[in-house]
Amino acid sequence: MTKQKKKSEILYFALRNNRLRVGLAVVLFFLVLTFVGPLFTEYSPDDYVGPSAQPPSPEYWFGTTTFGQDVFTQFVLGLKATFLVGVVGGGLGTLIGVLVGFIAGYQGGIVDEILNTLTNIVLVIPTLAILLIIAAYLEVRGILTESIFIGCTAWPWAARAIRAQTFSLRSRDFVDLARMSGMKPRKIIFTEIAPNMMSYLFMTFILQFGGAILIAATLDFIGLGPTRGISLGLMMNNAVLWSALHLGMWWWFIPPGVAITAIVGALYVMNVGLDEVFNPKLREM
Amino acid sequence: MRRYFGRKLLIYMLTFFLAVTIDWLIPRFMPGNPVQTLLGRADLHAEAAEVMYGYYTRAFGLDVSIWQQYLNFWKALFHGDLGTSVFLFPMPVLEAIKNAIPYDIFLLLPAILLSWFAGNKFGAFAARRKWLDNTVLPLGYILTATPYMWLGLLLAWALGIVLDVFPISGAYSYAMVPSFSWAFIKSLLTHWFLPFASIFMVKFGGWAIGMRNMIIYELEADYSHYLEALGAPRKLIRKYAFRNAILPQITGLALDLGVIVAGALATEIVFSYPGIGYLILQAIQNQDYFLLQGCFLFIIIGVLLANFAIDIAYVLVDPRTRMGMQGEAA
Numbered sequence: 001m002t003k004q005k006k007k008s009e010i011l012y013f014a015l016r017n018n019r020l021r022v023g024l025a026v027v028l029f030f031l032v033l034t035f036v037g038p039l040f041t042e043y044s045p046d047d048y049v050g051p052s053a054q055p056p057s058p059e060y061w062f063g064t065t066t067f068g069q070d071v072f073t074q075f076v077l078g079l080k081a082t083f084l085v086g087v088v089g090g091g092l093g094t095l096i097g098v099l100v101g102f103i104a105g106y107q108g109g110i111v112d113e114i115l116n117t118l119t120n121i122v123l124v125i126p127t128l129a130i131l132l133i134i135a136a137y138l139e140v141r142g143i144l145t146e147s148i149f150i151g152c153t154a155w156p157w158a159a160r161a162i163r164a165q166t167f168s169l170r171s172r173d174f175v176d177l178a179r180m181s182g183m184k185p186r187k188i189i190f191t192e193i194a195p196n197m198m199s200y201l202f203m204t205f206i207l208q209f210g211g212a213i214l215i216a217a218t219l220d221f222i223g224l225g226p227t228r229g230i231s232l233g234l235m236m237n238n239a240v241l242w243s244a245l246h247l248g249m250w251w252w253f254i255p256p257g258v259a260i261t262a263i264v265g266a267l268y269v270m271n272v273g274l275d276e277v278f279n280p281k282l283r284e285m
Numbered sequence: 286m287r288r289y290f291g292r293k294l295l296i297y298m299l300t301f302f303l304a305v306t307i308d309w310l311i312p313r314f315m316p317g318n319p320v321q322t323l324l325g326r327a328d329l330h331a332e333a334a335e336v337m338y339g340y341y342t343r344a345f346g347l348d349v350s351i352w353q354q355y356l357n358f359w360k361a362l363f364h365g366d367l368g369t370s371v372f373l374f375p376m377p378v379l380e381a382i383k384n385a386i387p388y389d390i391f392l393l394l395p396a397i398l399l400s401w402f403a404g405n406k407f408g409a410f411a412a413r414r415k416w417l418d419n420t421v422l423p424l425g426y427i428l429t430a431t432p433y434m435w436l437g438l439l440l441a442w443a444l445g446i447v448l449d450v451f452p453i454s455g456a457y458s459y460a461m462v463p464s465f466s467w468a469f470i471k472s473l474l475t476h477w478f479l480p481f482a483s484i485f486m487v488k489f490g491g492w493a494i495g496m497r498n499m500i501i502y503e504l505e506a507d508y509s510h511y512l513e514a515l516g517a518p519r520k521l522i523r524k525y526a527f528r529n530a531i532l533p534q535i536t537g538l539a540l541d542l543g544v545i546v547a548g549a550l551a552t553e554i555v556f557s558y559p560g561i562g563y564l565i566l567q568a569i570q571n572q573d574y575f576l577l578q579g580c581f582l583f584i585i586i587g588v589l590l591a592n593f594a595i596d597i598a599y600v601l602v603d604p605r606t607r608m609g610m611q612g613e614a615a
Contacts, residue, residue, distance in 0.1 A: 121300045124592055126543030128550065129584045133311050136569060136577055157540060210430065217432045218551050222562075223569050236434060240555060245441055245453070253442075257435030265430030269423070272498075 013277045020273030026266035030259060034083055037076030045074040045230040056251050063251035066242045074230050075255050081231035082213055082263065085147045089212030092151025094205040097158025102189050104159070105166025116163070123156040127215060135224035143226045146219065150212050158204045165200060169193050199278040203271050210267040217260050232256035289606050293596050297589050304585040308578050309358045313351075367582070368575035372567060378579035381564060386583070388456055389560040392477065393549055396484040397538075404492025405534055409527050411493065412500035422497060428490025433548030437483040437555035444479065451479050454557045480556045484549055495537060499530035532603055539595040542588050 014020055043049045052068040054060055062071035104115035130153055135141060169175060170193070178192050194201070219225055220233025221240075239245070239253035342348060349357070361367075367378040408425075411417040428436075445453035457463070457472040503509060503526035512522045550562030557563060561580050568576040600606045 117296065117299070120296045121303055123540065124296065124300045124543075124588060125304060126546045126584055126588055128543065128547035129581050130307065132565065133308065133578065133581050136574065137311055214430075214432055215547070218434070218547050221432070221434050221551050222554060222566060233432075236432075236438065240434075240438070245438065245446060248442075248446060250442060253435070253438050257432060257438065260435065261427060261431045263430075265427045268426050268430055268494075272426075 010277060014274075017273045017277055019269050020277065023266040023268075023270030023273055026262055027270065030079060030263050031083065033076060034079040037072075037079065041070060041073040041076065043070045043073045045069065045077050047073075049073075053247065053249055055249075062255055063249070065238065065252055066244070066247075066249070071235075071251055071255065074235050075232075075259070077230050078232040078235055078256060079259060081143045081226070081229065082216070082260065084143055085150065085216040085231075086209040086213045086263075088144065088147035089150035089154065089216065090205060090209035092148060093154035093208040093212060094158055094201070095155075096151070097155035097204065097208070098162055098201060100155065100159035101162025102166055102193070105163040106170055106185060106189055106193065108167075108170075112163075115159075119156045119159045119163075122153065123160070125153075127153045128218060131215070131219055132222070132224060135219065139227075141225070141227045143229055143231065146216060146226060147212065150215050150219075154208060154211055154215065158208060161204065162197070162201070165197050166193055169196055199274065203274055203278075206267050206271050206274070210264040213260060213264055232260055286600060286607055289600065290596070293593070297593065301585065301589060304582065305359065305362065306355075308581055309355060312574065312578075313354075362582075367579040370568075370573055370576045372571035372573040372576065378575050381576060382561065382579055382583050385559060385561050385564045388553075388558060389549070389562075389587075392480055392484070392553070392558065392560060393545070396481050396549070397488065397542075397545055400485045400488035401492055401534075401538055404489045405496045405531065407489075408493035408496025409500050409523070409530070412497040413504060418497070422494060425490040425494045425497075428486055429488075429494060431487055431490075432551070433483060433487050434551035434555050436487055437480065437552045440479050440483050441555060452476050453479060456559050476556075476558070480552050480558050483552050483555075484545070487548060488545065491541070492534065492537075495534060496530060499533060500526050503527075503529050532599075535595060535599050535602065539592050542591050546584055546588060 046069060048068045049070050050060060050064050050068050052064060052066050054064045054068075056063045060070055060072065062075055064070055065074075100115055100119060104112040104119075127150075131149055134149055135146070138145070166189075175188060175192050178188050183192075216225070216231065217233035217236075220231050221237045223237055225231055225234045225237065233256070235256040236253050239249070244250075244252040365379050367382075370376050370378050370381050373381050407421075411421055441453040444451045452458070452472075452475055454476075456476050457469060458476075461469055461472055463469060500523070504522070506526075506529075509522050509526060512525065549560070550565060552558070553560045553562030554566045561583060565577060565580050567573070568580065
């Protein structure tokens with residue numbers, strides 16, 4: 001099959017896969033909201049703009065907090081933080097995982113042994129516990145710093161999975177051939193092995209993206225989120241701290257959770273859809 | 286088998302060593318003087334600050350060489366000395382954690398095990414059954430993508446505030462003194478139910494989906510097709526598929542522990558459930574760093590012990606590891 005034909009076949013199945021379509025639509029919806037939303041509000045998230053504890057109304061779409069901050073403003077700006085954490089944290093996690101996985105899987109021997117032990121160690125330590133202790137001692141925390149720390153601790157399972165894949169590709173004929181023709185290991189990895197697991201790498205990124213968002217939300221909720229700015233987890237943290245629950249101010253804590261659940265859930269569903277597109281065995285019969 | 290356990294134990298020991306080192310390292314090598322940072326935030330009077338400065342410097346043991354500090358840290362650790370809590374003064378950190386741990390076990394053990402069993406059974410049942418596959422599994426994806434604390438908030442709001450059927454705060458009624466009576470046990474259980482339910486539901490979704498996907502892979506495997514060609518009953522094929530699919534799910538449980546712990550911490554905060562998670566929240570709010578570091582160590586120890594228990598379970602389930610062959614988790 002020619003490359004061109006294979007591409008169009010994947011596109012054919014991708015466009016007809018309902019899971020992929022639904023997932024993508026939800027993610028795109030929130031992405032658009034992230035960029036368009038701020039145009040509909042003239043406030044900044046910490047401004048005291050109106051009467052306190054108002055339920056949603058035409059004037060304050062998502063209501064106001066106990067302090068009279070506009071929940072809609074906080075929501076759309078929190079979305080931005082969520083996507084930022086996903087892209088940076090998820091991206092970094094994937095990158096480290098891919099590098100460690102490729103090197104360990106391709107080199108084998110002592111290098112593999114060391115990297116694998118390291119992976120297993122970081123895998124056992126609960127990510128949140130480490131982030132907790134780091135974040136507690138940082139005086140000023142930004143969303144970007146948070147994302148970088150999340151990325152640096154989220155890579156192990158990706159490394160493990162990619163290592164196993166590389167391992168199985170390493171002994172294939174075409175890789176042997178490349179090796180015999182004197183190709184450098186780095187070139188073999190990037191021109192022979194990586195293209196054969198592109199779909200896998202992409203799916204790893206999607207899962208890391210969702211995972212980073214969830215970890216950031218938990219961290220923010222515990223109160224170790226960004227010290228400046230707003231995020232969806234921080235909104236929930238504030239809502240609980242100022243007893244939105246007991247006061248019945250549902251508009252304060254429901255929107256951020258809906259957004260996180262919808263985005264991460266859509267990413268997971270997308271992932272299954274992609275799996276079906278790339279793997280003919282899984283397509284609906 | 287000895288090789289399998291030897292390897293695992295080595296990893297766990299290295300992990301513990303690394304965790305303790307991180308615990309020691311971070312306060313000392315973060316930018317700035319940790320003592321100054323702590324005092325700067327505490328907003329104290331000048332005199333109090335001076336006393337506190339002396340206390341913290343001694344407590345951190347900053348007045349000796351760096352290697353001596355590291356050795357002292359380990360020595361103190363083996364004596365069970367994790368420092369004194371500032372916010373629960375003069376309670377030692379170890380004591381505070383000891384009080385919290387029973388609640389964690391009471392909450393987490395049933396939530397993790399039951400969700401794992403129920404999720405796997407259900408996922409295996411739903412696989413390749415069109416109707417269930419299309420209705421319940423999307424729900425599973427939503428559940429597993431839900432942040433634990435948000436589901437907790439929703440349950441607390443719906444069942445605790447709006448319908449007012451469950452209490453939403455504490456481990457038992459504040460009006461009660463712990464005793465061995467039916468009223469107290471009932472109070473304990475009603476307070477336990479909502480945090481348990483939120484952890485259970487999130488994890489249930491995750492396991493069900495994982496199992497469903499595994500079963501589909503297994504049903505497409507050669508041995509399944511072979512059995513089918515032989516005319517084996519569908520039920521038997523599914524049984525074999527389940528047995529093969531359960532192995533990665535056991536490994537998955539070990540890999541997922543860290544995430545579950547994180548979720549449990551957040552859930553405890555929502556319900557003011559007095560486990561380690563709630564303790565951590567209080568430690569953060571009161572700038573109680575020894576307490577925070579102690580909690581960190583105990584989370585690591587708990588996760589390591591749980592991992593070891595899962596390793597043993599794996600050996601019992603997978604004969605390959607017993608025979609000295611390389612099993613999946615090796």
